[in-house]
Amino acid sequence: MSVIRNILNSRSYKGGNFFNILTQILGFKPKTLSPYKKAFTHRSLNRRDEDGNAINFERLEFLGDAMLSAVVASHLFRAVPGGNEGYLTKMRSKVVSRKHLNELGKDLGLIEHVQTNIPVTQFGVNIHGNLFEALVGAIYLDRGYKYCERFIYERVIDPYVDIEQLEGKVISYKSLVIEWCQKEKKEFDFEVYEDTGNDELKHFAVKLRIENRVVAKARATSKKKAEEKASKRAYYALQTKIK
Amino acid sequence: MSVIRNILNSRSYKGGNFFNILTQILGFKPKTLSPYKKAFTHRSLNRRDEDGNAINFERLEFLGDAMLSAVVASHLFRAVPGGNEGYLTKMRSKVVSRKHLNELGKDLGLIEHVQTNIPVTQFGVNIHGNLFEALVGAIYLDRGYKYCERFIYERVIDPYVDIEQLEGKVISYKSLVIEWCQKEKKEFDFEVYEDTGNDELKHFAVKLRIENRVVAKARATSKKKAEEKASKRAYYALQTKIK
Numbered sequence: 274m275s276v277i278r279n280i281l282n283s284r285s286y287k288g289g290n291f292f293n294i295l296t297q298i299l300g301f302k303p304k305t306l307s308p309y310k311k312a313f314t315h316r317s318l319n320r321r322d323e324d325g326n327a328i329n330f331e332r333l334e335f336l337g338d339a340m341l342s343a344v345v346a347s348h349l350f351r352a353v354p355g356g357n358e359g360y361l362t363k364m365r366s367k368v369v370s371r372k373h374l375n376e377l378g379k380d381l382g383l384i385e386h387v388q389t390n391i392p393v394t395q396f397g398v399n400i401h402g403n404l405f406e407a408l409v410g411a412i413y414l415d416r417g418y419k420y421c422e423r424f425i426y427e428r429v430i431d432p433y434v435d436i437e438q439l440e441g442k443v444i445s446y447k448s449l450v451i452e453w454c455q456k457e458k459k460e461f462d463f464e465v466y467e468d469t470g471n472d473e474l475k476h477f478a479v480k481l482r483i484e485n486r487v488v489a490k491a492r493a494t495s496k497k498k499a500e501e502k503a504s505k506r507a508y509y510a511l512q513t514k515i516k
Numbered sequence: 517m518s519v520i521r522n523i524l525n526s527r528s529y530k531g532g533n534f535f536n537i538l539t540q541i542l543g544f545k546p547k548t549l550s551p552y553k554k555a556f557t558h559r560s561l562n563r564r565d566e567d568g569n570a571i572n573f574e575r576l577e578f579l580g581d582a583m584l585s586a587v588v589a590s591h592l593f594r595a596v597p598g599g600n601e602g603y604l605t606k607m608r609s610k611v612v613s614r615k616h617l618n619e620l621g622k623d624l625g626l627i628e629h630v631q632t633n634i635p636v637t638q639f640g641v642n643i644h645g646n647l648f649e650a651l652v653g654a655i656y657l658d659r660g661y662k663y664c665e666r667f668i669y670e671r672v673i674d675p676y677v678d679i680e681q682l683e684g685k686v687i688s689y690k691s692l693v694i695e696w697c698q699k700e701k702k703e704f705d706f707e708v709y710e711d712t713g714n715d716e717l718k719h720f721a722v723k724l725r726i727e728n729r730v731v732a733k734a735r736a737t738s739k740k741k742a743e744e745k746a747s748k749r750a751y752y753a754l755q756t757k758i759k
Contacts, residue, residue: 332604335593346581346582346583350575354569357575
């Protein structure tokens with residue numbers, strides 16, 4: 274049933290609704306809707322423009338991928354002044370990995386807005402990342418590099434790019450916190466609840482308690498990420514205290 | 517001897533001279549010289565900043581490569597609306613191929629300005645392309661994406677990106693013109709002369725004569741490119757005439 278609902282929903286939205294959804298996803302107001310419409314159009318609709326060129330999100334993936342690579346390269350270049358070419362290349366491939374892009378697309382719920390003639394369940398696992406890339410491509414066409422950069426910072430770099438974690442020095446802050454609590458024989462508890470507020474996107478909030486005291490709070494688009502964010506905050510707070 | 521001259525030259529330029537050379541190469545005035553100085557510093561000098569980070573052009577190659585890929589992706593996306601993702605990816609890899617970047621770096625004579633402790637003859641064949649990438653990276657740091665885009669259009673896309681040629685439909689306009697002349701039993705002649713004018717960079721001018729009439733003129737940074745440019749002009753002029 275939910276598959277059918279998705280298809281119907283995606284086909285029935287009017288310009289106004291789509292504009293609002295986009296503004297929510299993008300964090301700014303789009304100027305021209307057409308690139309975004311393309312970014313949510315699946316090839317199964319067989320749409321073509323007057324010159325016979327296919328209208329779907331596949332070409333936009335190419336463009337978005339290029340912009341993602343450039344923005345992340347520029348960020349890493351500045352963030353890790355000691356990293357050589359090989360290091361920067363490796364780190365970038367982690368940030369823009371298929372797995373990570375799929376997570377990002379999934380968190381933004383992009384698939385819910387796809388216009389398609391086939392059930393979304395038939396899409397491959399990479400649909401989420403592909404839609405995310407296409408969206409970045411559409412932003413570039415609509416507002417240029419600066420807005421692309423801003424979007425990538427807000428949605429990718431600021432929340433999720435942690436150099437130490439990327440380097441494999443820290444696999445998970447949550448596990449570090451749990452280890453610490455176990456070693457120190459402290460009780461801990463992650464309280465997770467939905468806290469969507471005024472957002473169109475689903476959000477989760479986490480309170481991390483150690484010995485019944487809230488030591489960190491965080492909010493993100495998935496439970497796992499909210500827990501990780503809270504753990505990271507707690508971890509640094511604990512380190513400062515120990516010093 | 518010329519190797520030693522290169523090394524001496526490269527070490528002896530003052531800020532003012534470097535600024536003028538850069539302005540000539542870039543086609544605009546640089547704001548901050550430091551990224552460009554880095555772009556022309558070879559690792560053999562073992563330079564380090566106060567934090568111990570290496571100062572040489574290698575990290576800038578990573579950044580420049582990312583910007584080149586993004587700008588060329590955006591150009592191809594718009595220039596070939598019928599090209600799918602696979603096509604666009606293939607075309608881009610032709611434009612930013614090692615071979616092509618080496619040609620571009622060589623044409624700009626970038627190697628003449630490298631600061632190094634080893635003779636330039638010991639650099640690998642890819643030094644020209646590496647310097648070109650590093651220069652693009654420096655432009656990004658100095659003036660941002662827009663200037664990077666402008667530079668890449670002026671130095672790469674406008675003069676050398678020909679979709680038909682990239683697709684392999686036209687290997688060389690010069691050979692097309694020669695073929696046509698032979699078939700039509702017309703005499704032809706390429707007159708090439710150096711025409712550097714006020715430019716810092718060496719330039720060549722070509723007059724293409726068919727039956728003693730100049731049918732096309734062109735100017736470029738190598739003989740081969742000037743001939744190709746003139747041939748392309750002549751080719752389209754001939755086609756228009758034939759129709």
